[in-house]
Amino acid sequence: MRRGLPRPTSLLVLLLGGGALALTGACSGEDPPPSSTPPATGGADLGTGGTPDATGGAGPGTGGDATGGTGGDATGGTGGGDTFPQWLSETGLYADGAMGETLAEGVERFVPRFPLWTDDAGKDRWIYLPPDTQIDTTDPDRWVFPPGTRLWKEFVRDGVRVETRLLERRPDDTWWMVAYQWNQDQTDAEARPLGVQNASGTPHDIPSEEDCRACHEQSPARVLGFSAIQLSHSGEGLTLTELTREALLTDAPTVPMIPGTQQEQELLGYLHANCGHCHQDSASASARTALRLWLPLGGLAQANGVADTPFYQTTVNKNVSQSDISPDGKTIHIVPGAPQDSALFLRVSSANRGTTYQMPPLGTEDADPSFVTLLESWINGL
Numbered sequence: 001m002r003r004g005l006p007r008p009t010s011l012l013v014l015l016l017g018g019g020a021l022a023l024t025g026a027c028s029g030e031d032p033p034p035s036s037t038p039p040a041t042g043g044a045d046l047g048t049g050g051t052p053d054a055t056g057g058a059g060p061g062t063g064g065d066a067t068g069g070t071g072g073d074a075t076g077g078t079g080g081g082d083t084f085p086q087w088l089s090e091t092g093l094y095a096d097g098a099m100g101e102t103l104a105e106g107v108e109r110f111v112p113r114f115p116l117w118t119d120d121a122g123k124d125r126w127i128y129l130p131p132d133t134q135i136d137t138t139d140p141d142r143w144v145f146p147p148g149t150r151l152w153k154e155f156v157r158d159g160v161r162v163e164t165r166l167l168e169r170r171p172d173d174t175w176w177m178v179a180y181q182w183n184q185d186q187t188d189a190e191a192r193p194l195g196v197q198n199a200s201g202t203p204h205d206i207p208s209e210e211d212c213r214a215c216h217e218q219s220p221a222r223v224l225g226f227s228a229i230q231l232s233h234s235g236e237g238l239t240l241t242e243l244t245r246e247a248l249l250t251d252a253p254t255v256p257m258i259p260g261t262q263q264e265q266e267l268l269g270y271l272h273a274n275c276g277h278c279h280q281d282s283a284s285a286s287a288r289t290a291l292r293l294w295l296p297l298g299g300l301a302q303a304n305g306v307a308d309t310p311f312y313q314t315t316v317n318k319n320v321s322q323s324d325i326s327p328d329g330k331t332i333h334i335v336p337g338a339p340q341d342s343a344l345f346l347r348v349s350s351a352n353r354g355t356t357y358q359m360p361p362l363g364t365e366d367a368d369p370s371f372v373t374l375l376e377s378w379i380n381g382l
């Protein structure tokens with residue numbers, strides 16, 4: 001359920017005028033990165049901004065199932081200009097006739113070390129790399145995936161398999177980005193490029209294609225959870241070590257060392273995964289704030305502690321850039337020992353959910369309680 005958005009946002013837009021408009025505009029990608037969107041999906045509206053619904057998923061008046069939008073002949077699979085398949089069963093995730101049960105050959109599971117918070121939904125993720133291809137890891141921060149790469153992410157909420165998202169790199173180097181909503185019998189899932197609110201009787205919202213792009217297109221790699229940092233663990237699924245052993249990377253990356261105490265590593269990793277894609281040099285938000293929450297691998301090698309990271313250097317005792325729309329008029333991102341005086345803390349705390357201040361601005365409604373506690377205790381200890 002969308003507790004705050006979009007209605008309270010509309011109200012705030014009225015109250016705050018320019019500031020609020022600026023927020024929604026930027027979050028939906030006021031500066032759309034170069035990429036072509038599949039024709040009939042409405043994704044090309046990235047630059048509209050200014051309307052409260054720009055961050056609100058399916059747009060005005062939705063709440064039901066947004067069925068339309070994929071265009072008439074979404075057969076998928078061939079050519080560069082066509083649109084994604086209409087059904088998940090056509091995307092190659094599961095073996096023929098084994099939807100939801102047996103993965104297709106060549107599909108492998110992976111688990112990012114620092115997952116994105118989405119209101120506690122259960123998730124599973126998989127990747128398919130075309131045979132005899134490698135990921136170009138020349139730049140360890142910006143992996144380049146071969147055409148034909150597919151990644152999926154499945155969401156289970158309250159015991160219901162709700163949606164499975166697809167990212168696919170096309171031959172013309174664009175990406176398909178779309179979510180499939182599972183039917184009631186859980187036998188297949190259908191493309192929902194406009195998103196769905198409160199999908200399948202759960203409080204879970206399926207993001208629109210426009211929202212997918214607002215996050216995934218901020219990063220040159222497009223893929224956010226399959227990277228050197230995210231796969232530097234020894235847990236389940238494909239890991240950095242495994243990828244290196246199977247010769248799937250052009251350049252074997254050194255295993256990233258995140259600086260700081262264990263608490264700080266968790267904090268830095270969380271910020272990298274949940275905020276870094278929008279708060280890095282290549283993202284459209286970088287024109288509006290000096291805040292940097294991405295962990296650059298190159299920089300990490302020399303970092304002695306948390307104080308050497310972009311996060312620390314752009315937040316601790318640093319002025320906010322958007323002081324006119326900062327919560328409670330706070331002007332410093334992080335004030336040592338004082339979370340309630342820290343603008344960054346107020347943006348992520350539950351008190352500001354559903355307001356224009358909320359960070360992240362989309363993809364979540366509830367504050368993540370363990371992150372809020374972690375950040376609060378770290379600021380208190382500074």
Ligand code: HEC
Pocket residue numbers: 112114115116117125151152153165166167177178179206207208209211212213215216222223224225226273274277360362363364
């Ligand atoms: C609020 C930002 C945000 C939005 C909106 C969003 N994603 Fe993601 N997505 C992420 C992040 C961050 C990850 C990596 C961390 C994780 O998986 O927990 C990710 C992971 C994924 C993955 C696994 C591959 C990868 O990049 O790691 C797929 C597939 C995916 N998203 C597809 C989509 C699609 C399709 C949509 C729209 C229907 C969408 N996402 C909307 C941020 C977002």
Ligand code: HEC
Pocket residue numbers: 022023026027214215271274275276278279284285288289290291319320321322323325326333343344347348356357359360361362
């Ligand atoms: C989908 C993109 C996106 C994500 C994800 C995101 N932000 Fe933002 N953020 C923005 C944009 C755009 C702005 C500028 C507009 C504004 O000030 O509200 C912003 C502004 C901010 C500001 C105020 C900056 C200033 O200098 O005044 C803070 C603090 C912030 N974000 C923190 C975070 C944190 C912490 C996270 C992760 C928990 C996060 N953001 C995730 C897009 C994003």
